[in-house]
Amino acid sequence: MPHIQLDLSGTEPFIRPEEWKAIAPQVEAAAQLLEQRCGLGADFLGWLDLPVRLDSAELQRIEAAAQRIRSQSEVLVVIGIGGSYLGAQAALEFCRPTLRGKPSGGALEVFFAGTHLSGLYLKQLIRAIGGRDFSVNIISKSGTTLEPALAFRFFRRLLEERYGLAGARERIYATTDRSRGALRALAERQGYEAFVIPDDVGGRFSVLTAVGLLPLAAAGIPLDALLGGAAKAYQRYRDGNVLQNDTLRYAAARNLLYRKGKAIEVLVSYEPRLFYLAEWWKQLYGESEGKDGKGLFPASAQFTTDLHSLGQYLQDGRRHLFETVLDIETPEDGALTVPATEDDLDGLNYLAGKTLHYINRQALQGTMEAHIEGQVPNLRLILPEASPQVLGQLFYFFEKACAVSGYLLGVNPFDQPGVEAYKKNMLRLLKQP
Amino acid sequence: MPHIQLDLSGTEPFIRPEEWKAIAPQVEAAAQLLEQRCGLGADFLGWLDLPVRLDSAELQRIEAAAQRIRSQSEVLVVIGIGGSYLGAQAALEFCRPTLRGKPSGGALEVFFAGTHLSGLYLKQLIRAIGGRDFSVNIISKSGTTLEPALAFRFFRRLLEERYGLAGARERIYATTDRSRGALRALAERQGYEAFVIPDDVGGRFSVLTAVGLLPLAAAGIPLDALLGGAAKAYQRYRDGNVLQNDTLRYAAARNLLYRKGKAIEVLVSYEPRLFYLAEWWKQLYGESEGKDGKGLFPASAQFTTDLHSLGQYLQDGRRHLFETVLDIETPEDGALTVPATEDDLDGLNYLAGKTLHYINRQALQGTMEAHIEGQVPNLRLILPEASPQVLGQLFYFFEKACAVSGYLLGVNPFDQPGVEAYKKNMLRLLKQP
Numbered sequence A, B: 001m002p003h004i005q006l007d008l009s010g011t012e013p014f015i016r017p018e019e020w021k022a023i024a025p026q027v028e029a030a031a032q033l034l035e036q037r038c039g040l041g042a043d044f045l046g047w048l049d050l051p052v053r054l055d056s057a058e059l060q061r062i063e064a065a066a067q068r069i070r071s072q073s074e075v076l077v078v079i080g081i082g083g084s085y086l087g088a089q090a091a092l093e094f095c096r097p098t099l100r101g102k103p104s105g106g107a108l109e110v111f112f113a114g115t116h117l118s119g120l121y122l123k124q125l126i127r128a129i130g131g132r133d134f135s136v137n138i139i140s141k142s143g144t145t146l147e148p149a150l151a152f153r154f155f156r157r158l159l160e161e162r163y164g165l166a167g168a169r170e171r172i173y174a175t176t177d178r179s180r181g182a183l184r185a186l187a188e189r190q191g192y193e194a195f196v197i198p199d200d201v202g203g204r205f206s207v208l209t210a211v212g213l214l215p216l217a218a219a220g221i222p223l224d225a226l227l228g229g230a231a232k233a234y235q236r237y238r239d240g241n242v243l244q245n246d247t248l249r250y251a252a253a254r255n256l257l258y259r260k261g262k263a264i265e266v267l268v269s270y271e272p273r274l275f276y277l278a279e280w281w282k283q284l285y286g287e288s289e290g291k292d293g294k295g296l297f298p299a300s301a302q303f304t305t306d307l308h309s310l311g312q313y314l315q316d317g318r319r320h321l322f323e324t325v326l327d328i329e330t331p332e333d334g335a336l337t338v339p340a341t342e343d344d345l346d347g348l349n350y351l352a353g354k355t356l357h358y359i360n361r362q363a364l365q366g367t368m369e370a371h372i373e374g375q376v377p378n379l380r381l382i383l384p385e386a387s388p389q390v391l392g393q394l395f396y397f398f399e400k401a402c403a404v405s406g407y408l409l410g411v412n413p414f415d416q417p418g419v420e421a422y423k424k425n426m427l428r429l430l431k432q433p
Helices: A017-035 A056-072 A086-095 A119-129 A146-169 A182-190 A210-218 A223-236 A246-259 A272-289 A311-316 A356-373 A388-409 A417-429 B017-035 B056-072 B086-095 B119-129 B146-169 B182-190 B210-218 B223-236 B246-259 B272-289 B311-316 B356-373 B388-409 B417-429
Strands: A005-007 A075-079 A109-113 A134-139 A172-176 A193-196 A264-269 A297-302 A321-328 A378-383 B005-007 B075-079 B109-113 B134-139 B172-176 B193-196 B264-269 B297-302 B321-328 B378-383
Touching (some): A017 A388, A056 A134, A056 A193, A056 A210, A056 A223, A075 A119, A075 A210, A086 A210, A086 A388, A109 A119, A109 A146, A119 B272, A134 A210, A146 A172, A146 B356, A172 A210, A182 A193, A223 A388, A246 A321, A246 A378, A246 A388, A264 A272, A272 A297, A272 A388, A272 B119, A272 B311, A297 B297, A311 A356, A321 A356, A356 B119, A356 B146, A378 A388, A417 B311, A417 B356, B005 B246, B017 B246, B056 B134, B075 B146, B075 B210, B086 B109, B086 B272, B109 B119, B109 B146, B146 B172, B172 B210, B193 B210, B246 B321, B246 B388, B264 B272, B272 B321, B356 B378, B378 B388
Parallel strands (some): A172 A193, A321 A378, B075 B109, B134 B172, B172 B193, B264 B321, B321 B378
Antiparallel strands (some): A005 A378, B005 B378
């Protein structure tokens, strides 16, 4: 099984070996807090050994529901926000990249809803479904989070109008709290098939629970590969040695850079299929570390696109950032090769016969060198291939590194006290009774 | 004609009136450099009075070509990168928002290519066009920029295979330098209809030249409304008084915040149609100001989506950022209203009959209050409606404010010396002869 690797050579000009020695005991202490489950937020460590203690009955139920969704519908509407959709969206685009969301060969089309309050989007989505059969997976711990709850009202009504009350019940799948909350109550009253968001797994760590697994299975992503990759990472990253464990090396490097004034981490990718993985990563790190006035600001960039927009800033602007680059090694099957032209007016015939993937990776290499020269530390995470198995590793890698990184920073990586402030104001303005 | 307005009340807790007095003479000096065309980069001020000195013959040619594209094709592939596509992409999504790029009612479908080096994307795009008739607008000053030049090789071959040499020539529209460069030479040799990128307008300021106007006209966006809005903004923002001219107020406010330690400006929107406008804005400000070790890092966020991912950081993380919020006042026509449910298990019946737009704007208001309380200065740009006319104003507003802001920061807002570094390395690695 090929595995992901962290290359820190692009940080060497910026971090002396002694700095590693100085921080190592702190990283080990942070890792210990996690392993011994005695740090802040230790009630929310369910994700830590999730890959090796999966409930196989629940998994079978997920696969069976996925099968049923595929047989009853052409479209699945996944309703959720934040951690209730970003993991599935990221995995779907990574494992089954599409142009504008349209899968080939008549596969199930997946739309996400309840991710914001745009009425226009909702109208267009309803129009896009048209007369096609559809099912709904509503994902919400409480069932009262405004955006998904509102979206669910629209789609529930649509289903009930189209299929009747009994027909709608068979097309609604609820992923929610085991026993509490409005959605659990509704699911029980209506008889929706329901899946569990474990109490000890926070939203941003929930991709490998039913939250992520049901939509992915419905879309035909092989869960065994995804979960097998995560289980492999679980084993691989148990090592407590800072110099050998990539999750600890990543946590240490970003903390070392933060302490010497870096304020922003830019997650860089070179393929569109990584767009939502970056969004998932931004929630994971932003929400886990951005508190008590601390934390690296998590940003993302898509290269080479953004080299023609943010490139100037990255090369030559304020020196308060570093980059973490996702590098997919293996090219696509059946890759396109550059055609020759008779006139060669653009002077690119020397690239004729090369694949775009090859050219893309030279761009990656050249950019890393240029940015390092421009005083931007570069971390590189090498993905041997763009497979579900590698993605499973990647999810677990980032989750574990994030927990250690949060402890190293001195925060509780598992709470999010700041997200209530705007909700409170909004509900006051909406005159919630 | 309704006009956009800048609301700075959300910066008042962070900027004392005396600070405004102190910076006013500097802002006025920066504005003078621009108006008198004697600042750094003054050879690139063609955009400044573009809205009132448009070449009407060129404009007619653009409209005629657009008409021809619509009559000959169902699909237009626009090939360009950075400033050669972001303006058109931003305007297209703003004026004609779609779900996943698919316009309704059989309107011309527009795809962008040459924006990166993903072979998978290119393959999928070719498959998505399928047997439909298509035309190509290749946009490149030099004709040798790697990404668009490579993409053009693929689509030129495809056109020549499908329509023959003569047929392909009638479907290729080149937007390029007036007289120099590989694309100009190719267009002349092949007889492509060609449009001009003016010498004195840099890529990131080029949306209101043929660069942006041809794809937009082809997609059916009314250019007179877009350009009329820009012309209105041109008149409106000539006033030299810092307290009355919103471009100067915006430049001043962001510079005041930068000087007191803010490192990141987050452009916030509440509608998906604004996604690419933020990308366009990031290039404009990042490339204009990110140099000589200076500049605010331009980031963007989509609310309420990102309130469930970056929201924790924004509320409570490191206090080195401020937000500029785009607020669309007028709701969509035929807006959806929240349905009531019999059980009201989610407790949202109190919102039954309200539009999502109304709820979205309460979220905006509540979030601004929460973030200001969390020590994040908030600027708000009010867009009276999501029309081409308002977008024309917005483009001009941001361009002019950016130029003044760059002078205020003490940089040349019109060059981009840093973007060559990675290209040099890449071409060396690719063994360019």
